[in-house]
Amino acid sequence: MTESPYAVPVPKGFRVGSWEVLEPLADGAFGSVYAARRTAAAPEALRTSADSAAPGADGELPAVAALKFLPTGTHTPHRFNHLRELAERETELLSRLRAPRIIRLYETLTADAPGRPGLDGATVLVLEKAETSLAALLRRSPAPAAGPALLVQVCEGLDQLHSAGWVHGDLKPANVLLMKDGSVRLADFGLAAELEGAAAYSPGFSTPDHAPPELHWAELGERGQQIRPSTDLWAFGVLAHLVLTGTHPLPGGTAEARGDALVRYARGTDDLRLSPELPDAWREIVTDCLARTHEERARHDASSLLRRAERAAGATSSSRLRSLRLLRGRPLLVAAAAVLGTAVALGSAVVYERGGEEVGYGYHHCPTRSVCFFSEENGEGQMCSWAASDPDWLAGPETCAWTRHAPVRSVYFNAGDPAGFHGVEYFRGPDFTPTGFDLERETLRTGCTAARAQGNLAGTYAPRSHRLVKRC
Known part of the structure; x- marks a missing residue:
């Protein structure tokens, strides 16, 4: 019998909770990571307290995720204790800490596979899937x-x-x-x-x-x-x-x-x-x-x-976008560093190759069911995106720091399934209230964009908050 190269060998098609395992993504000394797709509701008995980390305002899990399998069985007691401690450390941190630059934990499960000693009882972390x-x-x-x-x-x-x-x-x-x-x-x-x-x-x-x-x-x-x-x-x-x-x-x-x-x-x-x-x-x-x-x-x-x-x-860094070629013939991943005075504005986008040339990405790297604001016209430049309302872009767990130094020049409300929200209002002040000269305006908002609408903003607006609305 050939020994598996993975710390936790998991066959394709294996089910755990609401997830079906696809291909392996990565492997290390203390765990193996697999791509997975969501298939059905998870049995409640398999879920742990990390379920409270489920994403989005609607509480839905994503369609795809990365499953990290942490072994807990078929080892000596000493090694078992080490593996259990590593699993507990990662689970505790990710279930307690939610931050934009920390990988997101959706839920924690336990693998049930009595016929597979190396897999049975493994702790499974359901994480954001990276590219x-x-x-x-x-x-x-x-x-x-x-x-x-x-x-x-x-x-x-x-x-x-x-x-x-x-x-x-x-x-x-x-x-x-x-x-x-x-x-x-x-x-x-x-x-x-x-x-x-x-x-x-x-x-x-x-x-x-x-x-x-x-x-x-x-x-x-x-x-x-x-x-x-x-x-x-x-x-x-x-x-x-x-x-x-x-x-x-x-x-x-x-x-x-x-x-x-x-x-x-x-x-x-x-x-x-x-x-x-x-x-x-x-x-x-x-x-x-x-x-x-x-x-x-x-x-x-x-x-x-x-x-x-x-x-x-x-x-x-120059102010133009710089490409990182991931795979020939595939989309190019772009991370931009645009200089605005002494501050750097960070962002990312997807562009495509056409006849050997790079073509601007427009608006289509805005995630589905999200609202996105850009520092340049036509969806160019730096982007901030949200799946819900945000009363203050510069505070809380998700921030849009580049708006301290640059105006917002374009917007896209990519609501393929708006779920009752057909517009997004945006405001110059936090908490959907105006600041400065806006106090003299009869209307408090600086603009409103309908679902599936994209366009450039007139003037040099600098929104600091937005909320989803039934209609503009």
């Missing part, structure tokens, strides 16, 4: 042109994670996912840990190539290995160097050689020699992230790192 990973992108396109824009979104994820009191513990390209619209999600939180004061405790399986010096010789205590936010800052420095130059910041053709170089650097016998290909705007950031000691790195945090990354991305 690809940053690791896969870098294999196809080292140092991609949109790298700075992607790194800013990674910083946003770290800021959201750290602000909620968690440390990732294993940030690397494979754990940075790219969605179909080009946006970034941080994923794989089996080694994540919640801060207790200034530190947290992790099982200690972090990837050596992305771990700071202190973790290479730290002892495992009863509670595991101590990690801190500076652990993620080091990992971001490695990640940024890989994304921007296509090379690891420490010399060596193997992980073992790079580990030896890290020891020499940590002991002060070697200096850090970053690639000459690293843009000047990013050199200082990477140097600070790769400081030898935790104390040096702890002078910075994810929030300040985000502000610096935004400035660096603005200095190294």
Whole structure:
């Protein structure tokens, strides 16, 4: 009998809850990820408390998702305890933390397969389905042109994670996912840990190539290995160097050689020699992230790192869209970094190849059943999208930060199934109320767009809120 290459082998067509397994997507030492489609309502007995994370105002699950199977059986008691802890860590974080740059958990299930010992009893996380990973992108396109824009979104994820009191513990390209619209999600939180004061405790399986010096010789205590936010800052420095130059910041053709170089650097016998290909705007950031000691790195945090990354991305990116070719003959994933003064506006879009030329995407990367606003006419530029009303674009779990610096010039209400809402009103102030000169207007809104309608806005509106309405 041939042993499966997957940590959790799951046959195509296997059913768990309301999901049917399709093809495998990814595999690691502690779990396997499969694409799946929704087929029917899930038996209530299989659901857990994570069901409260179901998306959307209507509470419906998506048509497709990624199922992460975490093994819990057929192992020694010691390994079983480790696997159970990893599953519990990831489930706890994702069920408690909802943020735009963190992969979304829809529900948690338990696999029922008595005839398959390696699968029976496995914990199953039902997650947002990504288009690809940053690791896969870098294999196809080292140092991609949109790298700075992607790194800013990674910083946003770290800021959201750290602000909620968690440390990732294993940030690397494979754990940075790219969605179909080009946006970034941080994923794989089996080694994540919640801060207790200034530190947290992790099982200690972090990837050596992305771990700071202190973790290479730290002892495992009863509670595991101590990690801190500076652990993620080091990992971001490695990640940024890989994304921007296509090379690891420490010399060596193997992980073992790079580990030896890290020891020499940590002991002060070697200096850090970053690639000459690293843009000047990013050199200082990477140097600070790769400081030898935790104390040096702890002078910075994810929030300040985000502000610096935004400035660096603005200095190294042009205002035109830059393409990331995923597959020849397939749609191109585009991440834009548009410079507006000293601030960088981030967004993404889909364009297509026609006779070897790139064709503007217009409005059709706006998700179905969503309302989308754009920084340029005809659906060009930066996009923000919502599936429901939002009383304040600059606050709450979903924000539209670029509207601080740029007006909204076009809108598309892509309501293929409007479910009673046939229009979207938008307002300059939060909470659907006006600010400034709008206080003198008889009507409070600055505009209204009907379902399935798209168009350019007159003037230079700067909406800060919107709500779905029965009709315009």
